[in-house]
Amino acid sequence: MCEKPKPASAATTEINHAATQLYDLENRADFADAQRGLITALPGIVHSDADPDQVVFDPAAFDYLRGDPPVPDSVNPSLWRQSQLISLGGLFEVTKGVYQVRNNDIANLTVIEGEDGIIVVDCMAGVESARQAMDLIREHVTDKPVAAVIYTHTHVDHYGGVKGVVSAEDVASGKVPIIAPGLQFDKFAIGENVVAGNAMARRSFYAFGAMLPPGERGFVTCGIGIASTNGPSISYISPTDLITESGQRREIAGVEFEFLYTPDTEAPEEMHIWIPQLKALTCAENANHSLHNVQTLRGARTRDARNFARYLDETLERWGDEVEVHYGPHTWPVWGNENVTALLESQRDTYKFIHDQALRLANKGYTPLEAAEVIELPEELGRNWANRGYHGTLHHDVRAVYTKELGMWDGDPVSLHPHTPVDAASRFVEFAGADNILAEGERAIAAADYRWAAEILHKLVFAQPGNQRAKDLQADAYEQMGYQAEGPQWRGIFLSAALELREGAQPPPYVVASQDTILAMPIDILFDFVAVHVIGERAAEVDLRIDLDFTDAGEQWTMWVRRGVLNARRGKSDDPQATVSGPKPFLVSTLLKPETAGPLADSGKITISGDPSVLASFGTLLDEFDPAFPIVTP
Incomplete structure (x- = not known):
C-alpha cells in the first residue's frame, strides 16, 4: 500500500527552494x-x-x-x-x-x-x-x-x-x-x-x-x-x-x-x-x-x-x-x-x-490559455506581497478576463464542438493503448513533468475508471503540483484530487444550502431553485398547474410545468389543478419534497384544495443532487 500522502519529490523540493528567489522574503x-x-x-x-x-x-x-x-x-x-x-x-x-x-x-x-x-x-x-x-x-x-x-x-x-x-x-x-x-x-x-x-x-x-x-x-x-x-x-x-x-x-x-x-x-x-x-x-x-x-x-x-x-x-x-x-x-x-x-x-x-x-x-x-502562460506582472506589482495569488491567481484571472469580455469559446474551432471527456478519452486510449499511456505517465513523473503526466493519465482514468494504477499515478502527479502551488486554491484542488483518486469521492463537510438560506430566499428565487431540479425529459409531456398561497408573506403565485419547463408568476390562475395554502416554510417543503404535502395537510400546517395527486405527479419530475458527485473520475 502506498504512503498517503507522499513526501515532496526531489524536483518539487528543488522548485520550492528556488522559488524563494522570486519573493521579497526579507520584508x-x-x-x-x-x-x-x-x-x-x-x-x-x-x-x-x-x-x-x-x-x-x-x-x-x-x-x-x-x-x-x-x-x-x-x-x-x-x-x-x-x-x-x-x-x-x-x-x-x-x-x-x-x-x-x-x-x-x-x-x-x-x-x-x-x-x-x-x-x-x-x-x-x-x-x-x-x-x-x-x-x-x-x-x-x-x-x-x-x-x-x-x-x-x-x-x-x-x-x-x-x-x-x-x-x-x-x-x-x-x-x-x-x-x-x-x-x-x-x-x-x-x-x-x-x-x-x-x-x-x-x-x-x-x-x-x-x-x-x-x-x-x-x-x-x-x-x-x-x-x-x-x-x-x-x-x-x-x-x-x-x-x-x-x-x-x-x-x-x-x-x-x-x-x-x-x-x-x-x-x-x-x-x-x-x-x-x-x-x-x-x-x-x-x-x-x-x-x-x-x-x-x-x-x-x-x-x-x-x-x-x-x-x-x-x-x-x-x-x-x-x-x-x-x-x-x-x-x-x-x-x-x-x-x-x-x-x-x-x-x-x-x-x-x-x-x-x-x-x-x-x-x-x-x-x-496562451495569454495566461505568458503574462507576468511588472516587478513592482509582482513582488508586492498584497498582489500575490493567495485567492485568485494571475493565471486563472487572465483567463477569466477572456470569459467576462469574450465568452466561453476560446476562438479555436477545435474547442467549439469537442467530444465529451469520456468519449474523447476512450478514443484516445483505443489508439494510443493503455500500457503506452501508463508507461508515458511513469516516464513523465520520473522526469518531474507533472502537468503532462496528469494530462495524459486523465485520458486513461476517464476511459478506464477502474484502473487503479492509472489513478494512483495521476494522484502522484497532482500531489506534486499541489505542493508547488503558491495559490492555496490550486493546492487544495490538486491535493483533493489526489485524495479522491486514491480513496474515492469524499463526503462533504457541510451543506451550504442551509435551512436559513433556503427559507430566506425571495419567492421568485425559490421557484428558480425548484426549477433547476426539474428533469426536463420527464417534464416534456406533462401539463401541471399549481397555485400557492404564501399566507405569512401575503403573496399568491401560480406555478406551471409544461414543455419540460417550470415557470411561475405572481397571482392566481384561472384553472389550477391544485391550490396549496400555508406559511412559507411549509410551502418550501411542499415544493422541494412533495411527498411531505400529505402529512403537512393532515397536521393542519397547509391546506390543499383540488386534486392532491397533482403534487405526487410533480414529485416524480424532481431530481436529487449528490453532494459528492465525481470530479476526477467519470
Missing part, C-alpha cells in the same frame, strides 16, 4: 502589522451548535505554522509565509473605536464602537465563530448593544454568522437595522449559493481544501483566512436598509458612515465604507493582502477586473488624502496614509494590468 513588516493591537488571543475551540461534540474550529490545529519553523518541502514558500501570518488570531484594536476578531473563521468580524452602541461590519461565515467573536468583544471591549449590522457584500462568509451577532427578532422589530449594498442583495446572496449551490459547494470544498487534514502535506490555509471551518451553522437575515448610490450616509450610535457603491466587482453587490471621524476605510474584498479572483474556481459569476480598478481609484480620489487606516474583512489592517494609498494604488494597477494585457493579447489572437 517582514506584515508580521508586525498582523500582531499589532492584540488585546487577547483566541480562547480555544469553537464547537458546533448542532452537535456539541463536533469541532467547528480548533486554533491548535495550526500550531505547526507558528513560531519560525523551516519552510516544508511540500509547501510553496510564499504560501507558507502567508499562512503563518493568518494563523495569528485573536481580538485586536485596529484604531481607537475599531476592533477586529480575526482567524477563528475564514473571515473577520469588525466592530465600530459608537456612543451608545456598536456597529458590526461583516459577521463571519458561521454562527458559532461569530458568537465567540462577540463574546470576546463583550469581555474585553464593551457591553454596549448592537446598534446596526453592515454586510459589505453578498458572500456567505460575510453574512453567515449574523445570528451569532443579532437576533432575527431585533431586526424584524426595527431595533437593529441591517445595512447592505444594492437593490438585489437577497437575490445574489441567496441565489449564488443555492440555485447552483450543489455544484458550487462541491467545487468549493476542493478549492478550499475542506476535505484535507491540516498539515504540511495537506490543508495549510485558505490564503485569505485561516480555515474553511468544519460544519458551521450558516444563518441569514435579509437586509433592511439598502445602499444604492455612492455618497449615501448613515449616522449610527453617533458614528457617521459614508458609502461607495461598487457593484460588479468582487461580488455582484458590494460597497466600500468610509468613517470620517476615525479616518478609517474598508474596501471590502476589492482590496486585500492578496490578489483576488476575477473568476472563482468554485464557480461564482465572473467579475469585472476593470471595475476593481475603477472603484479603487474612485476611493483614492474621494478619501485618499485623509485615510489613516484600512481594515478588511480578510487578513490584517494597513496603517498610515502613505501605506494605505500605496496598497490601493498597487491593487488598482494590478487589476487594470491583468484586464488590459489579457485583452491586448486577445486582440493579437492569443487564446486564454
Whole structure:
C-alpha cells in the first residue's frame, strides 16, 4: 500500500527552494502589522451548535505554522509565509473605536464602537465563530448593544454568522437595522449559493481544501483566512436598509458612515465604507493582502477586473488624502496614509494590468490559455506581497478576463464542438493503448513533468475508471503540483484530487444550502431553485398547474410545468389543478419534497384544495443532487 500522502519529490523540493528567489522574503513588516493591537488571543475551540461534540474550529490545529519553523518541502514558500501570518488570531484594536476578531473563521468580524452602541461590519461565515467573536468583544471591549449590522457584500462568509451577532427578532422589530449594498442583495446572496449551490459547494470544498487534514502535506490555509471551518451553522437575515448610490450616509450610535457603491466587482453587490471621524476605510474584498479572483474556481459569476480598478481609484480620489487606516474583512489592517494609498494604488494597477494585457493579447489572437502562460506582472506589482495569488491567481484571472469580455469559446474551432471527456478519452486510449499511456505517465513523473503526466493519465482514468494504477499515478502527479502551488486554491484542488483518486469521492463537510438560506430566499428565487431540479425529459409531456398561497408573506403565485419547463408568476390562475395554502416554510417543503404535502395537510400546517395527486405527479419530475458527485473520475 502506498504512503498517503507522499513526501515532496526531489524536483518539487528543488522548485520550492528556488522559488524563494522570486519573493521579497526579507520584508517582514506584515508580521508586525498582523500582531499589532492584540488585546487577547483566541480562547480555544469553537464547537458546533448542532452537535456539541463536533469541532467547528480548533486554533491548535495550526500550531505547526507558528513560531519560525523551516519552510516544508511540500509547501510553496510564499504560501507558507502567508499562512503563518493568518494563523495569528485573536481580538485586536485596529484604531481607537475599531476592533477586529480575526482567524477563528475564514473571515473577520469588525466592530465600530459608537456612543451608545456598536456597529458590526461583516459577521463571519458561521454562527458559532461569530458568537465567540462577540463574546470576546463583550469581555474585553464593551457591553454596549448592537446598534446596526453592515454586510459589505453578498458572500456567505460575510453574512453567515449574523445570528451569532443579532437576533432575527431585533431586526424584524426595527431595533437593529441591517445595512447592505444594492437593490438585489437577497437575490445574489441567496441565489449564488443555492440555485447552483450543489455544484458550487462541491467545487468549493476542493478549492478550499475542506476535505484535507491540516498539515504540511495537506490543508495549510485558505490564503485569505485561516480555515474553511468544519460544519458551521450558516444563518441569514435579509437586509433592511439598502445602499444604492455612492455618497449615501448613515449616522449610527453617533458614528457617521459614508458609502461607495461598487457593484460588479468582487461580488455582484458590494460597497466600500468610509468613517470620517476615525479616518478609517474598508474596501471590502476589492482590496486585500492578496490578489483576488476575477473568476472563482468554485464557480461564482465572473467579475469585472476593470471595475476593481475603477472603484479603487474612485476611493483614492474621494478619501485618499485623509485615510489613516484600512481594515478588511480578510487578513490584517494597513496603517498610515502613505501605506494605505500605496496598497490601493498597487491593487488598482494590478487589476487594470491583468484586464488590459489579457485583452491586448486577445486582440493579437492569443487564446486564454496562451495569454495566461505568458503574462507576468511588472516587478513592482509582482513582488508586492498584497498582489500575490493567495485567492485568485494571475493565471486563472487572465483567463477569466477572456470569459467576462469574450465568452466561453476560446476562438479555436477545435474547442467549439469537442467530444465529451469520456468519449474523447476512450478514443484516445483505443489508439494510443493503455500500457503506452501508463508507461508515458511513469516516464513523465520520473522526469518531474507533472502537468503532462496528469494530462495524459486523465485520458486513461476517464476511459478506464477502474484502473487503479492509472489513478494512483495521476494522484502522484497532482500531489506534486499541489505542493508547488503558491495559490492555496490550486493546492487544495490538486491535493483533493489526489485524495479522491486514491480513496474515492469524499463526503462533504457541510451543506451550504442551509435551512436559513433556503427559507430566506425571495419567492421568485425559490421557484428558480425548484426549477433547476426539474428533469426536463420527464417534464416534456406533462401539463401541471399549481397555485400557492404564501399566507405569512401575503403573496399568491401560480406555478406551471409544461414543455419540460417550470415557470411561475405572481397571482392566481384561472384553472389550477391544485391550490396549496400555508406559511412559507411549509410551502418550501411542499415544493422541494412533495411527498411531505400529505402529512403537512393532515397536521393542519397547509391546506390543499383540488386534486392532491397533482403534487405526487410533480414529485416524480424532481431530481436529487449528490453532494459528492465525481470530479476526477467519470
